Amino acid sequence: MIIDFHAHIYPEKIAEKATAAVGTFYGDAPMAWHGRAQELIESGSRIGVEKYIVHSVATKAEQVESINNFIISACEKFPQFVGFATMHQDYQNYEAELDRVYAAGLRGVKLHPDFQKFQCDMPEMDGLYSKCAALNIPVLFHAGDCRYDFSGPKRIAHVMEKHPDLIVIAAHFGGYTEWDNAMEYLVGKNVYFDTSSTLWKLPVEKANKMLKAHGIEKFLFGSDFPMWDHEDEMTRFNQLDLNEEERQSVLYDNGAALLKRIGA
Numbered sequence: 001m002i003i004d005f006h007a008h009i010y011p012e013k014i015a016e017k018a019t020a021a022v023g024t025f026y027g028d029a030p031m032a033w034h035g036r037a038q039e040l041i042e043s044g045s046r047i048g049v050e051k052y053i054v055h056s057v058a059t060k061a062e063q064v065e066s067i068n069n070f071i072i073s074a075c076e077k078f079p080q081f082v083g084f085a086t087m088h089q090d091y092q093n094y095e096a097e098l099d100r101v102y103a104a105g106l107r108g109v110k111l112h113p114d115f116q117k118f119q120c121d122m123p124e125m126d127g128l129y130s131k132c133a134a135l136n137i138p139v140l141f142h143a144g145d146c147r148y149d150f151s152g153p154k155r156i157a158h159v160m161e162k163h164p165d166l167i168v169i170a171a172h173f174g175g176y177t178e179w180d181n182a183m184e185y186l187v188g189k190n191v192y193f194d195t196s197s198t199l200w201k202l203p204v205e206k207a208n209k210m211l212k213a214h215g216i217e218k219f220l221f222g223s224d225f226p227m228w229d230h231e232d233e234m235t236r237f238n239q240l241d242l243n244e245e246e247r248q249s250v251l252y253d254n255g256a257a258l259l260k261r262i263g264a
Contacts, residue, residue, distance in 0.1 A: 053108070142171050146178055187213050195219060195221050216254075219249075
């Protein structure tokens, strides 16, 4: 059994355009799929995924509610999905919107500071983080990118210092292309890492070192669909030096425990 804790989906009419934009942003990472919900299930079912944490990113404040409505409707249509809401640094009505989407079944917030162009530890975000902590829902950060200074491990560590009750998931082994900084600022702390968009680029030896140093119990399997195909991600995952119990922890048990903790 597998839980995919990091998957993006898009409305049918914009899926190909949205996926192309993501591919352009990253340049060297191919896009395996177009980001349609049915494609996600098709890809994940090939490796035995049973649950998917799905989300999308608002690049403008006025997109927040429509994207959240889309995620809510997708979760209603596909029982395999657990939805995370989007938020935007310029969206003012975040408390009421979080109450609304929580009542509708969403159980987390996904932020992509690099796409959204804000420093994740800026004081203006403190109210949102406090509200998420009060609701006992995690914030899943896109973490790291050596090209920018929005979501690096040091900034995420600063968020955690200010909001010790906030459940934080730092994607991409704590910092995409900033794994040395993740080792310095995040490894060993009370933060989940996911495996998405990492194993294609991070040397296996360093990945194994980070897994052991941070603790297997704080890792979640993630595909970063539609960027990657699930079978390809599983091939990379299988290269890690994990015994069967550790594999089961990352692929399912840790995610299941977290979903139970947040009432999903």
